[in-house]
Amino acid sequence: MRPLMFLLALCAPLCAVAAESSALSGYDRVIATQTLRCGYGTWQPGVYKDIETGEMKGLFVELINMVGKLNGLEVEWTAETDWGQIPESIRSGKIDAFCSGMANDAARGKFLAFTNPMSYWVFDVVVRADDTRFPAGDTLPLNSLNNSEYSMSYTEGDVLETIAKLEFPAVKGVPLPPLGTPADNLNNVVTRKTDFVIFPKVIYQSFDKQNPGVLRYLQAKPPLRVYGNVIAVGIEDLRLQQVLNAGINELVSSGSYQQIMAKYDQDFPGAFLPVISNYRLDSASKP
Numbered sequence: 110m111r112p113l114m115f116l117l118a119l120c121a122p123l124c125a126v127a128a129e130s131s132a133l134s135g136y137d138r139v140i141a142t143q144t145l146r147c148g149y150g151t152w153q154p155g156v157y158k159d160i161e162t163g164e165m166k167g168l169f170v171e172l173i174n175m176v177g178k179l180n181g182l183e184v185e186w187t188a189e190t191d192w193g194q195i196p197e198s199i200r201s202g203k204i205d206a207f208c209s210g211m212a213n214d215a216a217r218g219k220f221l222a223f224t225n226p227m228s229y230w231v232f233d234v235v236v237r238a239d240d241t242r243f244p245a246g247d248t249l250p251l252n253s254l255n256n257s258e259y260s261m262s263y264t265e266g267d268v269l270e271t272i273a274k275l276e277f278p279a280v281k282g283v284p285l286p287p288l289g290t291p292a293d294n295l296n297n298v299v300t301r302k303t304d305f306v307i308f309p310k311v312i313y314q315s316f317d318k319q320n321p322g323v324l325r326y327l328q329a330k331p332p333l334r335v336y337g338n339v340i341a342v343g344i345e346d347l348r349l350q351q352v353l354n355a356g357i358n359e360l361v362s363s364g365s366y367q368q369i370m371a372k373y374d375q376d377f378p379g380a381f382l383p384v385i386s387n388y389r390l391d392s393a394s395k396p
Contacts, residue, residue, distance in 0.1 A: 135205040135342055136349040144183040145353075147173065148190035148204035152291050153315045154373060156186075156209045168373045168381065169210040172227050173340065175365060176356035184208075192289075193266030196220035199343045206349070212268040212336035222350045225357050226337030228370065229382040230309040232272065234327040237298055243305075243327060251329040255279045259304040262297045264289050272307050272334060292316070299323055307333060311380035338381070 139145050149156045149165075156167045165186045177184035186208075190198045195207045195217070212232075213223040234254065236243045243249060260281035263269035273282050283303050285293050291312050297303040299320075313326040340357075342349045360366050361384040370383045 133202070134349070135199065135346045136352065138202075139182065139205055139349060139352070143181070144185050145177055145180075145208075146185050146187040146205045147208035148188050148195070148198050148206070149186055149209040150192050150207075150211075150290070151189060152209070152312065154311070154377060168369070169208060169227070169338070171369050172210075172360065172366075173208045175369070176353060176360055179356040179359050180352055192264045195266075195341060196344075199341070199346075205342070206353070207341040210338040211341055212334075213339045214268040214271055214336065216271045217266070217268070217341070220344055221341040222344050222346060223337075223339040223341055224350055224353045225361075226339055226384055227357055227361065228338045228384060229335055230311065230338060230380065231328075231332055231382070232268075232307050232309055232334040232336065233329055234305050234333070235295065235298060235308050235313050236305045236325050236327060237301075238322055238325045240304070240325075243325070248328045248330050251276070251331060251333060254305065254329075257281070260302075261305050261307065262289075262294050262303045263306075264294075268334075268336070269294070269307055276333065295324065309380065311377050314377045314380055335382075 133141075151157050154167050155169045156165065158164070159166055170186070174184050187204050188198070190204065190207060192211075195211070198204050199207065199221070207221075210227065211217075212230075213226065234243075234249065255277045257279045259277075260283055261273055261277065262283040262285055263273050265284045270282075270284075273280065283297065291308065294303075294306045294308065295312070295316050298306055310326060313324060316324060317326075340353055342353070367383070370381060373381060
């Protein structure tokens with residue numbers, strides 16, 4: 110047998126196994142392995158790795174690990190994933206879901222299936238503290254930002270790009286390089302590469318703890334966006350979406366959810382708006 114034909118014959122069963130594995134849905138892999146492989150983007154206090162212990166920490170690490178326990182699944186924080194490459198990372202089978210907490214925006218909804226929200230957050234405006242072009246208070250009219258003299262950075266394929274292009278078409282957009290982080294957006298404002306950035310309050314709060322008084326947080330009137338914080342799975346992977354939704358629904362109706370949310374609200378007040386259960390004990394009928 111010729112060497113090439115021998116190699117092809119030897120590879121055939123292995124290639125078939127690999128092809129079959131890559132063709133499996135996220136649901137199939139999760140059920141077969143009883144493990145949810147999470148991709149994540151690093152940001153504090155949502156998802157980050159303790160540099161001393163290597164342990165994954167943060168609000169969404171706690172919430173999703175609890176969802177895994179309720180579903181009877183092991184949660185594996187598999188790979189850091191570029192925010193603009195989430196659909197491809199899931200489609201290629203590198204991860205089963207993106208678990209950092211992300212906005213359930215319509216643009217990415219064409220390629221991803223979102224779970225029910227685990228919390229909500231408001232997106233507003235962050236500027237330099239000494240930039241006198243913006244009001245001295247803590248609010249500003251939304252239409253005052255759409256000005257060609259301003260610039261803002263964003264991650265391509267991320268919700269920030271949607272906001273920039275739809276809400277501020279006159280503003281100069283500055284895309285971040287691949288694997289750009291929320292800190293890069295903020296540093297661009299600090300170093301005057303851009304004039305403002307649109308972010309949830311928690312991103313500003315986390316930065317301000319380390320760099321007090323450098324930036325200002327402004328609430329747009331009317332509010333710019335309110336998004337749910339969700340897990341993303343493949344657009345066709347509705348069975349995995351249903352599994353995770355069952356865990357999320359049980360979690361947000363539990364005392365554990367309230368305890369986790371309250372802990373982070375102490376350090377980041379008003380940053381994460383909790384999901385409110387439809388059932389209220391104080392309104393239940395009395396015998």
